Amino acid sequence: MADTAVLLDGKETSKVLLEKVAREASQFAQGDLPKLVAVLVGHDPASEVYVARKMKVAAQLGLASELLRLPDSIETAQLQAEIQYLNQDPHTHAILVQLPLPKQIDTLAVLQTVAVEKDVDGFHPENLGKLLMGIEPVAMPCTPAGIIYLLDAYKIPMAGKRVAVVGRSIIVGKPITLMLTHRNATVTLCHSKTRDLDGILRESEMIIAAAGQPGLIQADAVQPGAVVVDVGINRLPSGRLVGDVDFEALKVKAGYMTPVPGGVGPMTIAMLMYNTLRLYQYQQGLKVERLLLV
Amino acid sequence: MADTAVLLDGKETSKVLLEKVAREASQFAQGDLPKLVAVLVGHDPASEVYVARKMKVAAQLGLASELLRLPDSIETAQLQAEIQYLNQDPHTHAILVQLPLPKQIDTLAVLQTVAVEKDVDGFHPENLGKLLMGIEPVAMPCTPAGIIYLLDAYKIPMAGKRVAVVGRSIIVGKPITLMLTHRNATVTLCHSKTRDLDGILRESEMIIAAAGQPGLIQADAVQPGAVVVDVGINRLPSGRLVGDVDFEALKVKAGYMTPVPGGVGPMTIAMLMYNTLRLYQYQQGLKVERLLLV
Numbered sequence: 001m002a003d004t005a006v007l008l009d010g011k012e013t014s015k016v017l018l019e020k021v022a023r024e025a026s027q028f029a030q031g032d033l034p035k036l037v038a039v040l041v042g043h044d045p046a047s048e049v050y051v052a053r054k055m056k057v058a059a060q061l062g063l064a065s066e067l068l069r070l071p072d073s074i075e076t077a078q079l080q081a082e083i084q085y086l087n088q089d090p091h092t093h094a095i096l097v098q099l100p101l102p103k104q105i106d107t108l109a110v111l112q113t114v115a116v117e118k119d120v121d122g123f124h125p126e127n128l129g130k131l132l133m134g135i136e137p138v139a140m141p142c143t144p145a146g147i148i149y150l151l152d153a154y155k156i157p158m159a160g161k162r163v164a165v166v167g168r169s170i171i172v173g174k175p176i177t178l179m180l181t182h183r184n185a186t187v188t189l190c191h192s193k194t195r196d197l198d199g200i201l202r203e204s205e206m207i208i209a210a211a212g213q214p215g216l217i218q219a220d221a222v223q224p225g226a227v228v229v230d231v232g233i234n235r236l237p238s239g240r241l242v243g244d245v246d247f248e249a250l251k252v253k254a255g256y257m258t259p260v261p262g263g264v265g266p267m268t269i270a271m272l273m274y275n276t277l278r279l280y281q282y283q284q285g286l287k288v289e290r291l292l293l294v
Numbered sequence: 295m296a297d298t299a300v301l302l303d304g305k306e307t308s309k310v311l312l313e314k315v316a317r318e319a320s321q322f323a324q325g326d327l328p329k330l331v332a333v334l335v336g337h338d339p340a341s342e343v344y345v346a347r348k349m350k351v352a353a354q355l356g357l358a359s360e361l362l363r364l365p366d367s368i369e370t371a372q373l374q375a376e377i378q379y380l381n382q383d384p385h386t387h388a389i390l391v392q393l394p395l396p397k398q399i400d401t402l403a404v405l406q407t408v409a410v411e412k413d414v415d416g417f418h419p420e421n422l423g424k425l426l427m428g429i430e431p432v433a434m435p436c437t438p439a440g441i442i443y444l445l446d447a448y449k450i451p452m453a454g455k456r457v458a459v460v461g462r463s464i465i466v467g468k469p470i471t472l473m474l475t476h477r478n479a480t481v482t483l484c485h486s487k488t489r490d491l492d493g494i495l496r497e498s499e500m501i502i503a504a505a506g507q508p509g510l511i512q513a514d515a516v517q518p519g520a521v522v523v524d525v526g527i528n529r530l531p532s533g534r535l536v537g538d539v540d541f542e543a544l545k546v547k548a549g550y551m552t553p554v555p556g557g558v559g560p561m562t563i564a565m566l567m568y569n570t571l572r573l574y575q576y577q578q579g580l581k582v583e584r585l586l587l588v
Contacts, residue, residue: 126420129421129423132464160489174426177471181462186494187483193480
């Protein structure tokens with residue numbers, strides 16, 4: 001074991017994946033490029049930042065992209081009609097609905113409206129259900145898929161490992177529990193109602209922290225040499241961005257860990273681009289690269 | 295703690311549920327009864343037994359039922375055409391495809407063909423995906439739903455409990471992991487590649503054994519007072535039916551446990567009948583009782 005944890009560099013790893021997407025996209029003619037459409041309802045500041053970043057990266061890669069802005073006051077049916085229009089549009093290959101949606105919107109109904117074959121976030125229940133069945137849908141949720149990709153890039157074995165996943169969202173916690181289980185890890189899915197979280201963490205060789213709570217994972221609850229993946233992105237009153245993990249203390253205890261920023265975040269965006277490419281390939285009848293599951 | 299485990303009596307508990315289904319079904323006119331159609335491909339002996347039992351119980355309750363037998367040699371497309379016919383039939387409200395299907399059949403494609411609103415086993419990926427999202431589909435997989443129902447009948451709390459689920463099938467292990475997580479339990483999903491299963495069992499206040507391996511769960515790996523649910527149905531060379539759990543030894547150690555037979559098995563069938571009723575209610579625009587998730 002090294003004195004200092006190996007940093008799982010999401011920035012570098014995502015670069016390789018993004019270059020691959022750019023290379024493949026460059027083979028397609030202008031006017032028939034893979035196109036990602038992001039649907040943004042309202043002006044939530046965090047959502048604005050995320051969407052702007054996604055659009056920027058898509059443009060850098062030479063993908064077509066579009067930001068569809070809709071008013072905060074929109075009703076579910078209207079939003080669904082907008083999505084149905086995109087479903088029909090042959091030039092739109094990937095549709096992303098930026099979450100969270102305003103309170104008056106039925107989020108499930110909206111996610112179900114996105115055509116299964118254009119669902120770039122993998123949040124359509126049919127795509128989530130395939131994931132549960134161990135059958136890889138064309139697109140899987142970007143954050144957990146990005147984490148698996150990052151672990152693979154560093155050749156970190158998952159089979160047989162005890163893993164604690166902290167947080168049970170559909171965006172990270174539940175899908176990564178399934179992905180890791182299919183990779184033969186033994187996963188304990190922890191959440192806000194878990195008693196003795198620290199006891200569970202101590203038994204774990206790998207921790208996926210996705211609770212959105214700064215300082216939740218302290219060094220004294222982590223095995224020496226453990227793999228620690230920090231999905232949290234929390235802004236402190238000082239303005240500094242931190243994850244859920246006490247980075248400074250763990251840096252000298254963990255075996256591998258992701259920095260925040262520069263760890264999981266860039267992998268999420270890269271996976272979104274890769275999903276866009278793969279949905280395009282699927283819709284064009286081209287060969288689609290498989291990603292994760294056997 | 296009692297000297298002897300309280301037996302979770304699936305036979306008695308299922309009776310109450312079945313009576314409720316019979317009572318509600320009796321309100322509907324002949325000719326417009328809830329109807330369950332079972333599709334049986336080939337003559338697998340275990341499948342024959344299960345399907346015969348399901349048909350018998352449906353008849354006893356006053357539900358309409360039909361067994362559609364198809365040859366072992368059928369191809370996926372032909373099987374799908376048969377299911378599509380049932381999907382269209384207004385007198386068929388619930389469709390069950392008995393698993394496993396023969397090797398030449400694409401099981402996912404078949405499960406996806408069953409109309410989402412007639413999917414009595416809850417195995418359509420869209421229904422499994424909703425379950426993952428924590429949104430209760432009309433019908434959920436019968437065995438895990440039956441287990442939750444049984445635990446509720448005995449007022450066994452799940453929130454905050456450490457639970458080991460052993461076995462990662464789509465029939466039991468993965469869906470019950472999600473259901474228990476939504477009920478605020480902390481679940482470790484174990485399987486054939488899990489190292490130190492006994493260590494994990496010892497930490498667990500509840501065990502759901504669904505591996506199909508007689509003797510897998512021995513008393514020395516179980517906490518005194520633990521809740522032990524045995525989903526295994528294994529026939530020994532002697533002809534005797536046993537679960538995955540060493541029943542005799544655990545009887546004086548566990549707090550609650552299910553017998554085999556007479557535990558989870560009857561709950562599975564009762565849930566199938568209840569799902570049939572509820573799918574019918576849904577299709578008729580009647581009020582559908584919610585079952586498990588908030």
